[in-house]
Amino acid sequence: MSVSIVSRATWGASPWAGTPDTVALSQRTEYFVHYDGAAHINRTGYAVMRAIEAEHLGNGWSGVGYNFVVDHAGTIFEGRGWTLQGAHCPGHNVSGIGVQIAIGGDQEPSAKALAAARALYDEACRRTGRTLAKRGHRDGYATLCPGRKLYKWVQAGMPAQGYEPTTPDGPSIPSTGGTVARYQVTINGLTYGYGAKGDHVTALGRALVAHGFGKHYSSGPGPVWTDADTLNFSDYQRSLGYEGTAPHEDADGVPGETSLRRLLGTLPGPAKPAPTTPAFPGRDKFRTGANNPFVTQLGRQLVKKGFGTHYTSGPGPRWSEADRQNVAAFQRSQGWTGAEADGYPGPETWRRLFA
Template identity: 55%
Template sequence: MAGFGRPKYPSAGAPSASTPARYQVTINGLAYGYGATGSQVTAVGKALVAKGFGKHYAEGPGPTWSDADTLNYSDFQKSLGFKGTAAGQDADGVPGAATLAKLLGSVPSKPSAPAAPAFEPFPGAAFFHTGRTSPIVTAMGRRLVAEGCGRYTQGPGPSWTLTDQASYAAWQRKLGYTGSAADGVPGKASWDALKVPAQL
C-alpha cells in the first residue's frame, strides 16, 4: 500500500485538503516529503517527469522536495489507483515504499559508510624525507622490525631518519630488490607488501 513507511498521524498543524501534504517519511534511511533534500529527491523528480507526472514543476526537479514534488507524486499515486489527497491518505503525494518501488524500480537505500582501510595506503615516495614526522613512519618502523628488517638501536619513532631508510632498504632486499631499487625509499609495491596498519 502507498502509505507503507509513513507515520500513522501527520505532524502537528497538518495542512488543509487544499494544501499539499507537508510532512516527511524516512524509507531505507532516506528522507522524502516536503523539505527533504538530497540526490534521492532529484531522482524521484526525474522519474516522475519521465513517466509524465511533471506538470507542477515551474523549474526543476531539484534536490529539495517542494509542493510541486508533492503534487506530481500525488498524480502518480492516483494513476496507480490510490485515492484521498489529504495528508496521511494514500494519494497525498508523500511516498510510501510500495509506490516508490513502482516509480523507481526499487527502493533506494542510504549508502553505508565505507569501511576503514586495514592498511595504510602508499603516501608517495616524496612523503619520506628528512624532517617528516608522522605516526605512519612509526607504524612502518614497527612492521619493519616485525619482518626482521629493523636496523634501529632505539625506536622506531615518528621522524623519518637514515635508520628508517636503512631498515626499509633491508626490507626491499628481502623482497628481492637490488641496486637502486633497494635504496630505502619506499615504493608502492614494496609498501603494499609491508602491510602497514592504517593510522586513523
Template identity: 65%
Template sequence: MTAIDIISRATWGAKPWDGKPASIALSQRREFFVHYDGGHHVTRTGYAIMRAIEAQHLGQGWSGVGYNFVVDQAGNVYEGRGWGLQGAHCPDHNISGIGVQIAIGGDQEPSAAALAACRALYEEACRRAGRTLAKKGHKDGFATACPGTKLYAWVKAGMPAGDYKPAPDPGGSLPSGGADVARYKVTINGLEYGYGAYGDHVTRVGRELVKRGFGRHYTSGPGPRWTDADTLNYQEFQKSLGYTGKAADGIPGEASLKELLGSLPSKVTAKPKPPFPGRDKFGPGKSNGHVTTLGQQLVRKGYGKHYTQGPGPRWSDSDRKNVREFQLAHRELAGDADGLPGPLTWKILFS
C-alpha cells in the first residue's frame, strides 16, 4: 500500500454527531488499539459496514461510530472519529489511544489488504503524533476477547504487512531515480489529473498508458487513485511525444491527454433523483419498474443481501427485508421500519 485514502464521514453517509465528541490533540496519543467486530464473520465490505456500526453505536447511546477508523477486508479505510476526536472504543484509553476496527469477526482470516491498510494507518498515526505509538489489541486495555486470536497474534508480532512500505508524506516530494516526482493537480474539462486525483477517468488514463507500453512503474495495476506511478508513466509518455522540461513532468496537459485518449473526457452530470412514485406502487402483488428502481438503489447503498436473483420488477419478501434493514440503519426511519417505502425512506435512500 503506497498511500492512505481515507473515506470521509460525508462520503459514506454518516449522520450528524449526536453530541459531538471532545476534541483531542494528536500530541496526547500514545497508543494504537486494534479491534475486531465480534464473534461472527463479517462478509460485507463498503459503506454498509459503516452504517451498520453507526446504527449499533447510536443504539448503545454513543454519539456515533466509536472507533477513530474502520478498515474493511477490501482494504478500504473509513473515517469514524478521525484524528482529532475522542474515541469510545476502550475505557480509560479513549484519549491516549487511537482505536481502529478491522471489520472481521470470530476466527475469520484478515485479508492482506486489510492488514496493509491498518499498518499504513498506524504509520500515519505515528507521523501525525510525532512519536512511535504502542501497538495494542483491545484486550491490552480492557478485559475482552477482542480483537480475536488471529488479529491479536498479528499485533503482538509487530503488525507485519508483507511488502508494505510506509506511505510518503503527501505534502512533500518523493525522490525517484534522482529526480523529484511532480505532486500537483490540474483540471481539464472538469476532471482532475495528477497526484491524489480520483475517479474512473484516472483508471482510463492508466490503462491507455499500459496499452501504449508506458506502464512499467505500476506494481498493482492502474487507478482509480492517481499515484506517483501514474505520474512517472505519464512522464515517459510525454517524453515519447518530444516534450521536455516542465511540459514533461508527468502531469497531463490538454494536448498530451487528447493524444493519449483520442478525445478529452468531461465530467458527467449526475442524474436527477427519481420522484417518489407513491405508496401504492409497493407491497405484495405489485409489479412495476419502480420496484426495480428501488431494489437497484438498495443494492448500490449496500442493502441488497436478501436478493438471490436480483431486484424487481415483482415485489417480493426480499424487497421488504432489504427496505426494513435500510430503515433500521437510519434513526429517522427506525421507528416505523415496516419494510415498505414511504416518501421519507425514498428521499433518504436516493440522497
C-alpha cells in the first residue's frame, strides 16, 4: 500500500502560531497511536483537521499537535509532519511520531483507517531506518487513549486486513507488550530508566559506549533515556555477572547503585545551582544616619572577604565610618582610586563584593 499524505496547505491549515522545534529522523524511535476521546467521530476529510486544529490552538499550542491524522475513510493528513516536534505525549514528543486515528469512545476503527495507519507506520520505519516501537498513548502517559479497541490493535502488532506490511531494515526496538523494563529509579537525586532526561543520561550512555556496550544505539546516546539505553545497560549488568533481564530483575537494564558506580566510578548528583548575587538595595541605604539590615549584610560580607579590620565590635545595622573605611579598602583592592574608592558602595561594588 502506497502512502499518500494530504499536506497542510491542501487541507487549509492556519499559519503556525510559533513554529515547533525541528526533530531529526534519527531521534525518532516510537510510533504512538491516539484517538479523539469519548465521542464517536462521524466527520471525515478536511473538516476533521480543521476541528482538531481549532481545539489545539485553543490549548495554546502552535497548531495541530499530532504528526499525522488518519480519518475514518483512510485518508492521511499532515499535522506536524516528519520533521517537527509533536505535542501529543509529554516526554515522547521528540522520540515519538504521534498519529491520531480520528475515532472516539468505543467506535470501531474502519479497515481503511487501520490499513492507512499501518502503511504510515511502515513508511516511518523506512524513513528512520529502524523498526519503531509500536505504542498506544497510554504507554507514555496516564490516559485512556487510544481507547480499548485501538490499544488492543496496537498490542496485536497493528495488523491490517488485506495489507502486506514491509519489513524495514535497521535495529528493532521492542513494542507494547515487550519485556524491556519501563520503570524509573532515583539514585543520589538523579532519575534513571525509560523517559528520564538530563545530561547525566547522555553521560551514562557515553560511558556504556566507551566500555563497549553501545550496540543498541542507532545514532549515539542522548539526553532522553530510551529502550536502547536499557538494553545497553542490561548488557553491561550481565557482564558484571548479574542475571535475569525481565523487569525488576538484577540485569533488567535499570541501574542500581552498585552497577552505576562500577560503570561511572562514582554516583553523580544534581548540579548545584550557581550562587546568586543579592539585588543591590540602593545607594541611600549606605549614607550617614542610615540604619537598616542591608548595612549588616554588607558588613558581614566585608568580614567574610577579609575587609573588616576597621570594625571594633563587628558589623551592625547603623552605617558608620568603619563601614565606609572597610568598603574603601575593598574598592582599592579592585584597582579603583579617587572617587571610585570613596567607601560608598554602588551596584558594581556590591556585585563584586557578593560574587
